[in-house]
Amino acid sequence: MGRVLRFVAIGIGLVVVLGAAAIVGARFHAGPLGPLPGGAFAEATVPEPLDATSLTELDTVEIEVGVADPRTRTTWVVVHEGVAYVPAGMAESKVWPKQAEADGRLRIRAGGKVHAVSARRVYDEATRAALVEAVGRKYELSGDPDGDLAKGTWFFALGPPEGAAPPDAS
Secondary structure (H helix, E strand, C coil): CHHHHHHHHHHHHHHHHHHHHHHHHHHCCECCECCECEECCCCCECCCCCCHHHHCCCCEEEEEECCCCCEEEEEECEEECCEEEEEECCHHHCCHHHHHHHCCEEEEEECCEEEEEEEEECCCHHHHHHHHHHHHHHHCCCCCCCCCCCCCCEEEEEECCCCCCCCCCC
């Protein structure tokens, strides 16, 4: 019995060590590794502006947040009335939504290209409700504006980078 417990303990220890190594290693990867946040994108930013309609059929995009210490992550994307939006579920418990709200400079990788964009948090309740419904339809979730998806989720409108006018998402 002691031998079995020792092998179980060793197995659990290996899983913990490998998991920690994957999380630390992802930080040095040029982009996220699936659900794990990664380091800055290695690709240069393309000069042409992001075409929001090109994101319509994509399930996810990768975003880079934080100019001083860039981190990347994979997130959903929805296009509503010609504007691309990225949701941040449970935003209060995450760092990246607060960074995006405070700074607004993001890079997005989609279709093999990296675009500079600005992000503006959506506060308008009618727009938020429409976005919750759009996300619900796209990802086959409840689109109830009072449901779990809407609670704690922040939405960011993506527009032209700094120096150009971002979309009106007030």
